[in-house]
Amino acid sequence: MQRSISLSGRLLITAQFVKGGGTLADVGTDHAYLPVWLIQQEIVDKAIACDIREKPLNNARETVKRFNLEDRISLRLSDGLDAVSADEADEIVFAGMGGTLISDIIRRTPWLKNKDKHLVIQPQTRVEELRCTLSDGGYEILGEKAVFEGKRVYVAMHAVYSGINHFRPPSFAYIGRLSDNLDDSAIQHLKKQAKVITMKIKGCRNSGDEQGVGQLSKILEDINEVIYG
Ligand SMILES: C[S@@+](CC[C@H](N)C(=O)[O-])C[C@H]1O[C@@H](n2cnc3c(N)ncnc32)[C@H](O)[C@@H]1O
Structure with missing residues (x-):
């Protein structure tokens, strides 16, 4: 069994925004590297690793098994957060998906409109569209960070619902x-x-x-x- 996992720069800046302490839902998890790392670092207690497709979810299953974390990470076939209920997750990560897709998922998940739900987001594309979705939906972007990985610059951010539509x-x-x-x-x-x-x-x-x-x-x-x- 491998002892610990290391993250790419892109996932590391995403992980740095996770507050921790509770249960995290990782939407579009694929290999489940992020939740495994966060548990190994003792940042989160438990995680729900979600993916819309069987194959990535099987990748996640393999990683979770390899690191012996079956009791801490549950795997769920889910379109966005459709298979996760409001009381199951305190923090929600959306990483490695396009800004349009993340925007759609946020818009159709009303239980995210709760000041106790912390959103950590790393869009691959259309970051400007995502910022508009958050602002227009009453979410406050609390902070952002960029990182070079290969020839690309990636952006990650965290946000919470405030219900206030600030002028931007x-x-x-x-x-x-x-x-x-x-x-x-x-x-x-x-x-x-x-x-x-x-x-x-x-x-x-x-x-x-x-x-x-x-x-x-x-x-x-x-x-x-x-x-x-
Ligand atoms: C490029 S991977 C990102 C994996 C990981 N989160 C990361 O950042 O490295 C994107 C994943 O999102 C999943 N995905 C795409 N649409 C989704 C949706 N509507 N709900 C959940 N997962 C989705 C894909 O199946 C794929 O495994």
């Missing part, structure tokens, strides 16, 4: 709370966002959409203000 400028979708933690990885991510906006501005200019040019230019200005001060 449109640039918040692109910047989020990364400005609170402005390291090299965060700056690289923001530079990539600036490039995307620049391309969009070009598109609007070519199609004569002056209103779009104005709105996007303001977003670009805000991103550049964070990057370059």
Whole structure:
């Protein structure tokens, strides 16, 4: 039996947002590396490792067995949190899935709208869409972190429901709370966002959409203000 597991940088920044102490649901768990690591580090007591497909869930089963954690991690075939009830999980992790999919799952799981449920999220794509889903749904993003892994920069964040819809400028979708933690990885991510906006501005200019040019230019200005001060 292998003694302990190590996490990639992407999963490590995700794990760092887990408060611990209770039961964690890991949505889209695949190999269940994250819940196994969190239990080995004694950060969480128990976990529910969920996946929509049998094959990844079997991967999870193998990992859980290899580390002898059958009594601490239960495995569940579940579309999002459909097979998990509100009283079963204190913290919910969504890692390695697209921002659109994570947004859909959050929107259709009303029991997440509870200040006692802590959400830890690491979207692979569409981070701006996810930030809008959280803000519009009354969730407060508490913090964010970026990390380089290979040639990519990944972002992780944590959030909780507050029921308050704070005013956020449109640039918040692109910047989020990364400005609170402005390291090299965060700056690289923001530079990539600036490039995307620049391309969009070009598109609007070519199609004569002056209103779009104005709105996007303001977003670009805000991103550049964070990057370059
Ligand atoms: C790329 S893996 C991520 C694994 C792990 N969470 C990580 O970050 O390394 C994405 C997993 O999400 C699962 N998945 C996709 N849609 C899902 C859904 N609606 N509900 C639960 N799991 C889903 C896939 O089957 C796959 O195993």
